[in-house]
Amino acid sequence: MSDSPSTSYRDAGVDIEAGEQFVERIRSAVESTRTSGVLGAVGGFGGLFAPDLAGMAEPVLVSSADGVGTKLKLAFVTGEHAGLGGDLVRHCANDIAVLGARPLYFLDYLATGRLSAEVMAQLVEGMAAACREEGIALLGGETAEMPGFYADGEYDCAGFIVGVVDRPRIVDGSGIRPGQRLVAFPSTGLHTNGYSLARRVVDNAADLTLDSTPAELGGATVAQALLAPHRSYTREIRELMADERAGAQGFAHVTGGGIGGNLKRILPANVDAVVTPGAWEAPPIFELLRRTGNIPQADMRSAFNLGVGLVAVVSGEMDLGVPIGEIVAGSGRVRWDD
Amino acid sequence: MSDSPSTSYRDAGVDIEAGEQFVERIRSAVESTRTSGVLGAVGGFGGLFAPDLAGMAEPVLVSSADGVGTKLKLAFVTGEHAGLGGDLVRHCANDIAVLGARPLYFLDYLATGRLSAEVMAQLVEGMAAACREEGIALLGGETAEMPGFYADGEYDCAGFIVGVVDRPRIVDGSGIRPGQRLVAFPSTGLHTNGYSLARRVVDNAADLTLDSTPAELGGATVAQALLAPHRSYTREIRELMADERAGAQGFAHVTGGGIGGNLKRILPANVDAVVTPGAWEAPPIFELLRRTGNIPQADMRSAFNLGVGLVAVVSGEMDLGVPIGEIVAGSGRVRWDD
Structure with missing residues (x-):
């Protein structure tokens, strides 16, 4: 055994209990977005979704990844976080809807210096509210506590969406002609x-x-x-x-x-x-x-x-x-x- | 017209040209991961993927979001970035493979203070190499330049993966019994x-x-x-x-x-x-x-x-x-x- 002072995971700035409390807190927000395609419960390695493909000739998956950019800085200053969660969902939903796709589910990535369960929960609750409005399941996500990486009270977030469109119904602009x-x-x-x-x-x-x-x-x-x-x-x-x-x-x-x-x-x-x-x-x-x-x-x-x-x-x-x-x-x- | 000094987008730290050069540079890396399901070209609003669902009773989509955490700090110190791109892909692929899913495609989110096209391209090339090994299409992503958000030379990245499994073949641990x-x-x-x-x-x-x-x-x-x-x-x-x-x-x-x-x-x-x-x-x-x-x-x-x-x-x-x-x-x- 070494005589050096003991270094625990919490000393290093990572609080697994706070992380677990956060997961508990957002569980009901996530559950509120559940749609008929969702299989299984929160907490598995991946999210499972059985899409309704009835009547489709050739189902095509449509995906997009997005962030909300430095609009985040305004949330840090004003303390208004939930709105940005909704922004992220709607940005992603628009990006695939323009191709003709019906959004199915959404996943998020949240990264922060020190986990404020309150702030992160507001953000996820904002995502969940927008998901409910859009009929999108909040299927999962990753919340990373990265000490020394983000300034205190700051975080970054990204969203990822999956939708489906029948291949003959893809809207790609190929029919655009002069006079339109x-x-x-x-x-x-x-x-x-x-x-x-x-x-x-x-x-x-x-x-x-x-x-x-x-x-x-x-x-x-x-x-x-x-x-x-x-x-x-x-x-x-x-x-x-x-x-x-x-x-x-x-x-x-x-x-x-x-x-x-x-x-x-x-x-x-x-x-x-x-x-x-x-x-x-x-x-x-x-x-x-x-x-x-x-x-x-x-x-x-x-x-x-x-x-x-x-x-x-x-x-x-x-x-x-x-x-x-x-x-x-x-x-x-x-x-x-x- | 105001007499105040003019503020351009580049003054504000966002360099759209550098962003476009970066997209050009990674195009061949992305193209190298193309699999038979990929439709369309790089640059649309969303990525399009037609999965091969032949022989499946009930296709279930499996997704996961992940980061590489503060391992990034080591890349900043050593200048070795490509490896982390591969780590991100394999982390995501493992997370859905454990449920029995076959990975189909991957999207990334990269956020940086000031875009270093060289560093970001190394990272994406690392992702692409791992995608090729795994037979996963690098379908798209978001690269966000967020001045004042990340320290110079630093960035964060996240990955999102989509795979598919036939519902009867999902591996969920429900058959685990004493003696195994x-x-x-x-x-x-x-x-x-x-x-x-x-x-x-x-x-x-x-x-x-x-x-x-x-x-x-x-x-x-x-x-x-x-x-x-x-x-x-x-x-x-x-x-x-x-x-x-x-x-x-x-x-x-x-x-x-x-x-x-x-x-x-x-x-x-x-x-x-x-x-x-x-x-x-x-x-x-x-x-x-x-x-x-x-x-x-x-x-x-x-x-x-x-x-x-x-x-x-x-x-x-x-x-x-x-x-x-x-x-x-x-x-x-x-x-x-x-």
Whole structure:
């Protein structure tokens, strides 16, 4: 035996009991998301899900991984964590819904310096609430306590989603043709992109803080406007897909890269999308950030969704959404009709 | 227009061009993992995978999320990143293989303060190499540049895996009965658990550093021994499941919580597992850490795998693995026969 002082796992900053208490606390949140496909109980090595594949010619699994980026910093400052859990779920759900998929289940990864069971539970409860709304099972996850890795009170989180679509029903933009129209569905604010730029602007501003209530925000603080939830578009996408008159050809979820960066991902190589600036109304937080930080237009457009959370390309008639441009012959680019 | 200095996205620490160069660089690594189920190209909103479900009575999807924990700190110190990418893939693959699932595809989440395309690419190339070995498609992922969130040169990563098993072939431990045997498959070292404790021990040691080459490590440095790869057990599990004579009833992947914490997860409520300490040979890094840190036995057993990466519970005859104990009547506990 050595004479050196004994080093236990708890000394090293890892508290297995706190971890187990956390698992106990979130059990009911997780159970509340249970759907008919879920097999087995919380705590196994992997989550088990039996998908309903009835009537499908060729089931195709659709998956996406996402984070919420530096929007987290706002949660650290304000203590509002549950909203980010919901943001993560809806971001993931939108990413696979745009391909025509029905979301089935979600898993999360949470990493923190020292486990605050309260904060982590709020986050997971926010995920669970969004999962219930979307009919998605919260199937499992990993919570890692990594001492010395994250600052006290800070954490990172990622989400992972699995959905299914019948192969003939995949929406991939291949039917996009000149003459079709771009229709926008509004965002509530930044959703989960552009926060590094937004925080930089607020940090550098002489006359604006997270607690400011500039008139254009209608009584909300800057922090509240920045924390507006990432919207779900799964219902709108489902309705558009079910409405043959609308002729939905493609959907772009507007996240990192902005309207242009995301719309480009679904364009065939022989068309351009022409976006008409000013065709829609944007939440006032965007103009506030632009004016305060004197942000160049190109950066506004690549960092932010500018009020558009989803773009649908449609060939037919529809009552939903706001027309914001059209498809023309071209070379796979998105152009702004400035 | 404001007179304040202009703030661009790049000023805020986000470099979209570096991000795009990174995507370009990893494209061939990702493509190299392509399997017959993969549809579409890199870059869509979600990854698409058409699983081969032929001959299955009821396909069940099996998923797991994992990180590599503070083993990352060793990669930051040594500059060896590719190995951790492989660790992440194999950790995930083991977690679903123990339920009887065949891994189909993997997605990653990488988060960093400032994107080093070189480091991130090494990590993804390590993931891709492990995916190729396992026949798993690297279907997608998220790389988040989060300025001010991670220290310079640091990052976190998580992996998500999806596999499939036919429902009647799920291995869940429900057939475990008194008289059956525990068979161990060796680990190469700590795999991906217990690193906070290990680093604490080395940091506090008067006569040991990461560069030390104590005789018992046979020429390897402490850092090299600690970075030994997380082994895959998917082949062994497949072979055991195919061998009816072996009568495999359950598998426990030994990760956080050690042999006891993981074996407990598959035990029915009316049996105990009795582990015979000393029945197997452990890599010397464990005894070195115990002696150097004077780590209590209970902590050794809950923090480390102690040389056992996988435990199989078998009712029959088999040539693989090392017998390390047995199943007796009990109450769902793991006991050490000290």
